[in-house]
Amino acid sequence: MINPNLVNQMVSKVDGNTLILERVFQAPRELVFKAFSDAEHLKHWWGPKGWTIPVCNMDFRPGGTWHYCMKCEDKTQGDFYGMESWGKAHYREISAPSQIIFTDCFSDAEGNVMDNMPETLVTLDFIEKDGKTKLVNTAIYTSPEALQTVLDMGMIQGMSETLDNLVVHLEKIQKSS
Numbered sequence: 118m119i120n121p122n123l124v125n126q127m128v129s130k131v132d133g134n135t136l137i138l139e140r141v142f143q144a145p146r147e148l149v150f151k152a153f154s155d156a157e158h159l160k161h162w163w164g165p166k167g168w169t170i171p172v173c174n175m176d177f178r179p180g181g182t183w184h185y186c187m188k189c190e191d192k193t194q195g196d197f198y199g200m201e202s203w204g205k206a207h208y209r210e211i212s213a214p215s216q217i218i219f220t221d222c223f224s225d226a227e228g229n230v231m232d233n234m235p236e237t238l239v240t241l242d243f244i245e246k247d248g249k250t251k252l253v254n255t256a257i258y259t260s261p262e263a264l265q266t267v268l269d270m271g272m273i274q275g276m277s278e279t280l281d282n283l284v285v286h287l288e289k290i291q292k293s294s
Contacts, residue, residue: 139251204224
């Protein structure tokens with residue numbers, strides 16, 4: 118059973134080199150899955166508050182990639198304003214609409230992986246119950262130190278804000294349909 122008190126709240130757990138994030142959305146599993154698997158959806162919600170996705174190239178299939186740029190457009194974020202952060206995912210396994218497994222890396226604008234930054238093996242599980250969807254994001258890093266690097270960069274806050282954006286996006290889609 119999905120705990121109704123956890124709807125729209127992120128829960129995080131760190132265990133060694135693993136970070137687990139969980140969030141329940143007031144939306145059917147197929148819609149939440151589509152929000153993660155379609156570039157037109159991702160452009161509207163991916164990234165923390167004040168950041169946009171000016172580049173979002175996706176080849177959603179096992180062996181495909183997702184190359185994107187997050188850009189800070191919020192002047193109130195000080196030194197972050199104008200900053201770009203590039204990422205690249207390599208899809209390993211896709212079981213629609215229940216699971217996506219991919220590696221996630223920092224990259225440059227050309228898609229070259231930054232070897233000096235942590236790489237993550239991510240498993241997204243989409244669990245539906247009573248019209249709601251529980252997302253379980255399990256991120257495995259090469260070491261506890263690699264995980265600590267991204268935690269120090271604000272990973273928890275950034276993912277919480279990103280998933281807040283997803284809540285708003287899902288609400289808009291459901292109201293318009």
